[in-house]
Amino acid sequence: MNAILKYHVRQLFNYWHHLKFRIRAEIIILFIIFYSFFTDKLVFYFNQILDYQDTSLTGLSTIVLHLLMLIVILSTPFIYFNLFPRQKGLTNLSLYPLKKSEALTTLMIYFVKYQIIIILIATPVFTALMLSTGPLMLLYILFLLCSSLFLSGLMVLILASKYLSRSRIFYQYFLFFFLYFVSFAIVYWTTYLFFYYTILVIFCGWIVLLRYWNARWQSWDHVLNRYRPVVQKSTQNMSKLTYFQFPSAIPKTVRPLFIKEILSHIRNKNYMRLKIISLFIYLIIMILVDIFYHEYFTTAISLLTILLIWEHYSHQFNEKYVMKETRFFIKVLPIKFYQYSLSKFFSEFLYIALILFVVLILTLIHGIALFKILNILGIITIFSLFVLYIITLIRIIFYDNPRVAGYAYHFLIIFTVVMSFSFYLVGPIVTLFIIIYLHFISNRQFAR
Amino acid sequence: MIKVSNLTIRYPEVVAVDNVSIQLKEGIIYGLVGPNGAGKSSFIKALVGLIAEYDGDIYFDEFSRSKDRHIIKSLFGYAPEDPDLYPYLTGKEYLHMIADIRQVDANSQIKALQSDFGLDNVFDDLINRYSHGMRQKISFAAALIGEPKNLILDEALNGFDPISQYNSKNILLTLARNGHTILLSSHVLELVENWCQEIIILNEGKLLAEYTLEQIEDIKARTGKDFSEHFVSLVQRPSEGL
Numbered sequence: 023m024n025a026i027l028k029y030h031v032r033q034l035f036n037y038w039h040h041l042k043f044r045i046r047a048e049i050i051i052l053f054i055i056f057y058s059f060f061t062d063k064l065v066f067y068f069n070q071i072l073d074y075q076d077t078s079l080t081g082l083s084t085i086v087l088h089l090l091m092l093i094v095i096l097s098t099p100f101i102y103f104n105l106f107p108r109q110k111g112l113t114n115l116s117l118y119p120l121k122k123s124e125a126l127t128t129l130m131i132y133f134v135k136y137q138i139i140i141i142l143i144a145t146p147v148f149t150a151l152m153l154s155t156g157p158l159m160l161l162y163i164l165f166l167l168c169s170s171l172f173l174s175g176l177m178v179l180i181l182a183s184k185y186l187s188r189s190r191i192f193y194q195y196f197l198f199f200f201l202y203f204v205s206f207a208i209v210y211w212t213t214y215l216f217f218y219y220t221i222l223v224i225f226c227g228w229i230v231l232l233r234y235w236n237a238r239w240q241s242w243d244h245v246l247n248r249y250r251p252v253v254q255k256s257t258q259n260m261s262k263l264t265y266f267q268f269p270s271a272i273p274k275t276v277r278p279l280f281i282k283e284i285l286s287h288i289r290n291k292n293y294m295r296l297k298i299i300s301l302f303i304y305l306i307i308m309i310l311v312d313i314f315y316h317e318y319f320t321t322a323i324s325l326l327t328i329l330l331i332w333e334h335y336s337h338q339f340n341e342k343y344v345m346k347e348t349r350f351f352i353k354v355l356p357i358k359f360y361q362y363s364l365s366k367f368f369s370e371f372l373y374i375a376l377i378l379f380v381v382l383i384l385t386l387i388h389g390i391a392l393f394k395i396l397n398i399l400g401i402i403t404i405f406s407l408f409v410l411y412i413i414t415l416i417r418i419i420f421y422d423n424p425r426v427a428g429y430a431y432h433f434l435i436i437f438t439v440v441m442s443f444s445f446y447l448v449g450p451i452v453t454l455f456i457i458i459y460l461h462f463i464s465n466r467q468f469a470r
Numbered sequence: 471m472i473k474v475s476n477l478t479i480r481y482p483e484v485v486a487v488d489n490v491s492i493q494l495k496e497g498i499i500y501g502l503v504g505p506n507g508a509g510k511s512s513f514i515k516a517l518v519g520l521i522a523e524y525d526g527d528i529y530f531d532e533f534s535r536s537k538d539r540h541i542i543k544s545l546f547g548y549a550p551e552d553p554d555l556y557p558y559l560t561g562k563e564y565l566h567m568i569a570d571i572r573q574v575d576a577n578s579q580i581k582a583l584q585s586d587f588g589l590d591n592v593f594d595d596l597i598n599r600y601s602h603g604m605r606q607k608i609s610f611a612a613a614l615i616g617e618p619k620n621l622i623l624d625e626a627l628n629g630f631d632p633i634s635q636y637n638s639k640n641i642l643l644t645l646a647r648n649g650h651t652i653l654l655s656s657h658v659l660e661l662v663e664n665w666c667q668e669i670i671i672l673n674e675g676k677l678l679a680e681y682t683l684e685q686i687e688d689i690k691a692r693t694g695k696d697f698s699e700h701f702v703s704l705v706q707r708p709s710e711g712l
């Protein structure tokens with residue numbers, strides 16, 4: 023068997039067995055709840071769409087599948103340029119003389135690894151589609167898998183060409199998948215035999231890929247060295263602010279941690295850029311909404327702000343923006359839960375206050391009743407406090423593994439939001455208990 | 471044999487390696503020393519291909535690093551200064567993986583390394599649980615798998631206990647005798663003096679000096695200083711070099 027595949031499977035297996043029984047049980051139970059709950063909801067929606075809105079089965083499946091594929095396509099360049107070069111396992115493997123098949127497996131494994139969250143979301147969608155449309159769906163799923171493999175394969179090949187610049191690669195990549203979709207669409211529209219022809223297209227695609235792969239596979243690791251991040255020294259003179267210049271309004275026990283948070287944010291260019299850009303995009307969208315969908319403004323502003331906050335704080339789990347805490351920090355230093363959470367809270371609340379201010383201005387310009395404005399601000403504040411709280415919990419619990427922490431964060435947010443509106447009172451109560459439980463666990467992480 | 475000519479490596483704000491030319495011959499253990507930030511790791515990373523953008527040429531035998539990257543991969547073993555191993559493999563599994571990738575039958579070699587490095591008790595534990603020294607041993611052992619023609623070790627022997635150090639020295643000496651090229655960076659001058667036949671001194675990215683053991687003996691006799699004293703004065707006042 024392919025050595026790379028063998029030992030990566032082995033690694034997963036070892037990982038699962040090294041977990042405590044309690045944790046394994048928790049993961050399985052949570053997964054089952056998540057899975058059955060979402061499948062159930064989705065089946066309901068799909069049936070509704072099929073029954074009332076005169077949508078054909080193929081239409082529905084195609085829409086869903088293409089939506090998922092679009093996610094894969096859009097995330098691929100990001101994965102290749104930003105995540106792959108940081109992946110130490112890949113860097114390590116790039117030093118060895120891999121065979122052709124091994125190089126391909128390596129890339130695919132790490133590719134799937136980064137799509138895992140999409141796969142996790144996709145499984146209930148697939149199951150639901152299958153339940154509401156019948157077993158033909160299996161073929162569609164197969165189709166999706168082939169297509170996304172095809173597209174990621176494409177990316178691998180384009181990247182393997184050494185002498186292209188990043189923009190050229192981008193351009194080529196999107197050109198390729200544009201062509202792919204055009205040919206796909208032509209085939210789809212000219213025949214009603216959707217399926218067989220698609221498979222034919224994919225098959226031809228694979229042959230082309232294989233040819234390219236044969237010519238270029240030896241430079242599969244090129245992107246790793248090209249785009250491995252270097253640490254810029256200029257961050258040092260980024261901020262004139264120093265440790266000693268902070269006003270002392272914040273409680274004494276929290277102050278040093280607060281300053282640590284603030285300085286590491288302000289001195290990280292990427293983080294500041296992210297904050298500014300996301301706020302900017304949000305503003306543009308809101309203005310567009312106000313111009314073109316004037317009547318939906320109130321709903322849109324609450325929803326979009328919540329989405330912004332959710333999305334924005336997910337970057338707390340990306341090491342480009344926020345470094346993970348060291349073991350020493352959590353386990354050795356005498357830090358207490360309230361100190362850590364308050365410092366996070368104070369340092370992040372500045373941004374939320376800014377968002378609230380923007381929302382206030384926007385709603386005032388739009389002209390909504392004051393009562394409604396307060397309502398919207400209240401909802402956003404509660405949600406952001408909740409997000410900050412969850413972040414603190416998750417960051418403490420998974421302090422040494424930001425990626426897992428990120429997944430847990432998204433999971434918890436979706437879970438609590440959905441559960442809070444489901445099963446009458448049972449949903450919120452279950453959520454509350456889970457959060458209390460998490461609070462308890464994270465409290466115990468610190469050295470005492 | 472490794473041939474480096476006019477190698478220059480730039481990071482955004484510093485020149486880490488500045489126009490270094492050097493030839494590493496077969497059958498010799500080279501020691502690479504220099505203060506922190508001298509550019510040792512950068513030099514080594516360019517050799518093994520972890521730094522892609524540099525000026526100058528690097529040749530392994532007749533193969534050029536820029537053109538024959540893939541061929542060169544089977545010509546060297548590399549142990550980094552901060553090994554990143556797969557935490558959820560056992561030490562044994564990791565070494566077997568490397569052997570499988572290199573397509574060599576290394577069962578007996580892995581057994582020998584296991585006893586040389588005193589890994590018997592932990593060989594079937596997850597790397598996750600290893601101490602720093604154990605990780606370095608596994609990383610060093612991985613570099614030795616299949617006995618590649620060139621060995622490039624970046625402070626790889628730092629955390630070793632005396633027995634493993636003794637055994638590693640024997641392994642390296644045997645390899646050198648069989649015509650392998652070995653480059654070893656270290657901060658422990660004594661170790662370098664004892665193990666290596668030639669010593670390369672880097673400072674602020676520049677090649678300060680390249681001594682054979684005889685030259686070192688000569689310096690000792692001439693100045694009455696031992697090698698570490700000489701090293702200090704050399705780094706602080708470069709003009710005193712050869």
Ligand SMILES: Nc1ncnc2c1ncn2[C@@H]1O[C@H](COP(=O)(O)OP(=O)(O)OP(=O)(O)O)[C@@H](O)[C@H]1O
Pocket residue numbers: 251252253254481482484485486504505506507508509510511512513551
């Ligand atoms: N990824 C990087 N980004 C920016 N600068 C770097 C990077 N890696 C190293 N440098 C800089 O390059 C110079 C040489 O570093 P290098 O790691 O090669 O030194 P070294 O001799 O190995 O030091 P040590 O003995 O501490 O291991 C240093 O000035 C360092 O700051």
Ligand SMILES: [Mg+2]
Pocket residue numbers: 510511512551
């Ligand atoms: Mg170094």
